Amino acid sequence: MDTKECTLQNLKPNLRPKTIEECWATIDKLIAIIQNLEERLNINSKNSSQPPSMDFGKKKKDKNNNNKKSSGRKFGGQPGHVGVSRKLVPVEQVNKIVTCLAPEKCEECGDTLSPLEQIVRHQVYEIPIPKYEITEYQILQAHCENCQKTYAGSTPKEVGRRGFGLRVHALIGLLTSKFRLSKRQALLLLKDFYNMPICVGSVSNIEHRVSQAIESIHVQIKTSIDNSKIVHIDETGFKQNNRTGWAWLIATNMLSFFHLDFSRGKKIAKQLIGNFINRIIVSDRYTAYDYIPELNHQNCWAHLKRDFQKISERKGIAGVIGRRLLKHYGRLFAFWKASLKIGSTNERRSKKRRRYLQNALIKSLVAGAKCSHLTTARTCQNILKQGKSLWLFLDNKEIPATNNLAERQLRPLVIAKKFSFGVKSERGARFIERIYSLTLSCQQQKKNALTWLQDSIFNYFSGLAPPIFA
Numbered sequence: 001m002d003t004k005e006c007t008l009q010n011l012k013p014n015l016r017p018k019t020i021e022e023c024w025a026t027i028d029k030l031i032a033i034i035q036n037l038e039e040r041l042n043i044n045s046k047n048s049s050q051p052p053s054m055d056f057g058k059k060k061k062d063k064n065n066n067n068k069k070s071s072g073r074k075f076g077g078q079p080g081h082v083g084v085s086r087k088l089v090p091v092e093q094v095n096k097i098v099t100c101l102a103p104e105k106c107e108e109c110g111d112t113l114s115p116l117e118q119i120v121r122h123q124v125y126e127i128p129i130p131k132y133e134i135t136e137y138q139i140l141q142a143h144c145e146n147c148q149k150t151y152a153g154s155t156p157k158e159v160g161r162r163g164f165g166l167r168v169h170a171l172i173g174l175l176t177s178k179f180r181l182s183k184r185q186a187l188l189l190l191k192d193f194y195n196m197p198i199c200v201g202s203v204s205n206i207e208h209r210v211s212q213a214i215e216s217i218h219v220q221i222k223t224s225i226d227n228s229k230i231v232h233i234d235e236t237g238f239k240q241n242n243r244t245g246w247a248w249l250i251a252t253n254m255l256s257f258f259h260l261d262f263s264r265g266k267k268i269a270k271q272l273i274g275n276f277i278n279r280i281i282v283s284d285r286y287t288a289y290d291y292i293p294e295l296n297h298q299n300c301w302a303h304l305k306r307d308f309q310k311i312s313e314r315k316g317i318a319g320v321i322g323r324r325l326l327k328h329y330g331r332l333f334a335f336w337k338a339s340l341k342i343g344s345t346n347e348r349r350s351k352k353r354r355r356y357l358q359n360a361l362i363k364s365l366v367a368g369a370k371c372s373h374l375t376t377a378r379t380c381q382n383i384l385k386q387g388k389s390l391w392l393f394l395d396n397k398e399i400p401a402t403n404n405l406a407e408r409q410l411r412p413l414v415i416a417k418k419f420s421f422g423v424k425s426e427r428g429a430r431f432i433e434r435i436y437s438l439t440l441s442c443q444q445q446k447k448n449a450l451t452w453l454q455d456s457i458f459n460y461f462s463g464l465a466p467p468i469f470a
Contacts (some may be wrong), residue, residue: 039314164198164206169213173435178412211427217434220469221441245262246264247410248268249409253405256436260430269291307379309326317372
């Protein structure tokens, strides 16, 4: 808007201030609006939950104007560097051996060369030419002359009357989840690599069958997490059927469980967390988790640090308080990290130091809760309400201070939704939550997700008990 349009003369008659007091009141309101807009412009990944990829005006390092002095050495490995190379595979495991004969005569004098016993071995890794296999099942029939009934043979249970085998099911399940391909991209990959005749509808049906096959593993993962002492929880937006939806995650160091729902309310949080007795729930300060008792709830300090950073960037007394909070935060975590590394030689002195750092931070939060900046006061009041939920990690080394585990496990799904824009059906939602629970849990436990998918699909088609996912 042009500055001429913002003058008091151009305001509507009922909005123009008539007295000096009204002028000052209007100026105060405009200053507050400007400060709010400036704060919104300065939002980034360090002072909010905004991902780093959305940071506006992020400066990139200029390689040409790097202040670092050159060492004068050439690029690449330096003298004395120990190289790392692939180890030779035993001859028994080699698929093919090609003998490269040495020359028979010397190139210099023409004399006959004597063969040496030493052989130089060189191995080349190659991908086999991809080609799909077709297995034809010829179903024989028989007729009863007496009863006039016709009987037919049946295919194996793991085959059924489906047009694609176990490995195709498992591969498509991974392509459209772990490797973030759309259904059409997975189709094109199968056509380009294997020249396989397949359509988008078949890919969707395969996803549905994979989802049914791993449903039991999904339940097993949830049961195991329910028995864990420390659980992380987080949620992110995920569209379903063109409606606003949410992807919930509960995770431990070894397992991840996803749940897609249209609600972000406390009811879903209670349903996922279940019993919190003798358990610690790690989360951010989202109000859906406020029902958890303080002694069973650890708040994420990474989120608190971003709040402190945001407050420190404000003007006036709010900025002073924010910088003071960041200072106390740095001292507290320096003390905590040092105690984790070397332990405490003097327990009494360590407790006294910790109590001092806690009180200093709480004192600054109390000052922030009473300051004239309303947003800062509201944030500090909200943090103070968390009570003992802020400090559990100081008493127990097994309790993490942040909810970074849940955010890391959510990240693959967050990236995938940028390509897929969510799911279009109920069965698509079930496939996403089950396949991501399996693949990310396999990744945490360093298991082969393809093998687990194949075993689960085989057992499901064969009517056998599902494999146990420990």
